[in-house]
Amino acid sequence: MKRRDFLKSSGALLAGGLLPISLVEVAFGKSKHENFTFAYISDSHIQQIKGNQFVRNFDTGLMRAVAECNMMDPKPDFVIYGGDLAQIGNKPELDHGLELMSACRHKVHYVMGEHDYYLDLGKYWESQLGPQWYSFDHKGVHFVVLNSILVDEKWVNKWSSGEERMGVMAGLDNPLGSPFMVGAKQREWLRKDLAKVSKDTPLVILSHSPLQKIYKGWNFWTDDAEKIQALLKPFRKVNVFYGHVHQIQYNQIGNISFHSVMATAWPWPYPSTYSQAASQLPKLTVEMNRADPFFERDATGWQFIDVWSGNATMHFQLPENKPRTVAYDKKNKRPEDKDYQAKKNRIPPQTHY
């Protein structure tokens, strides 16, 4: 499928709804690679009330994402689930989340989120979904899935129970939490994995937390981000997609383009709105519109991504808002918003305070 046709069909799909998912097109123009698409769903936070009762709002977000993912044309080759399927990661929540995901007609690759992990250190998740980090190749692109939400061993073992540990980690702003990291063991695995890949192979790295440092207080952060970036540096085209932050973020560090994906559950404030702390939101990011809480799905909108010649173009379709496109600018060598990047073009709802 040609890119133009793809955009056309996406446009038709848009008319039908506002999808809280990402569709990624990996397209390589005149190169030997074959174009393909994949979809991206993230951060559903399926939350048990009791027994078989779950928070309706969060169920709805995921059900809608899966339903609309199934309607996509062209069909995605596979789906990435970006982590935090569950809120406290117990069996009922993960089972219910996976049941909702089972309606998805495509192969799904899962990323571990902290909400899936800290109750039992990922044991149940792993029993259902397989290893916590892995890589695969698809039509000339090397995909790497990392578990980026690990923390210091001491922190892991200091709690009286898994419930207590999960309770602390589930609070984004809980000062008793601990900064995320990929860790030495996984970094060594990554080094060996990448050693087998030629430097001109496009890389797509999938993690839950940003592999860049934004705001430590809310774990918009990976402590060993620089070490991961160093391992990615020798490659010509690198794209990192992450969940966790429930908002639009993008950045360029050297050869690496960073893009966040939206949550299906709820939006988060930008760290800059917490007046008591300094945030390092990439200056490049033009923020998403402030969410209107009276619309449940607002700021959980949908986006699809072209990885055009190895560089990403994000197309955001946002409920109650105009669509946005953040594309790699070849001249400036970084992602830029097509309409709003220049300060004078920004609109009042993009001002967060």
Next chain:
Amino acid sequence: MLKQSIKQLVITTCVALLPLTLQADEFTKQDLKLWQDEFMTVVGEGRKVFTDPKLGTNGVVCAQCHPNGANTHPETYPKFQKQLGRVAQMWEMVNWCIRNPLEGKDLAVDDPRMTAILSYIAFERRGVKMEPGKH
């Protein structure tokens, strides 16, 4: 005559005692600390309510969408709330959140939990200038 003298005496006594009983403009550093501590206790209670799964009925907590009370903008209230079509106060919006995402019941305006929530939100926003009506 006697009656008037007694009245005079009562008034004089009252005026004389006034500084001892009210001391309107006299307070100490210790008082200041005490009052600040009282406030901070309520801020602490507010943080507890803000993260209390029992505030609503579905276990969702305020802090889930509002880490550190962010995106609540207490300095902008009262303000025109376009979704309501009128000028609203902060506590009305707190109750909106309790009724909707938390699927709970309104708190009374003077409920100590409401005071605690508003105290916590305002404290997390300390130092930001007042801008009533701002969007």
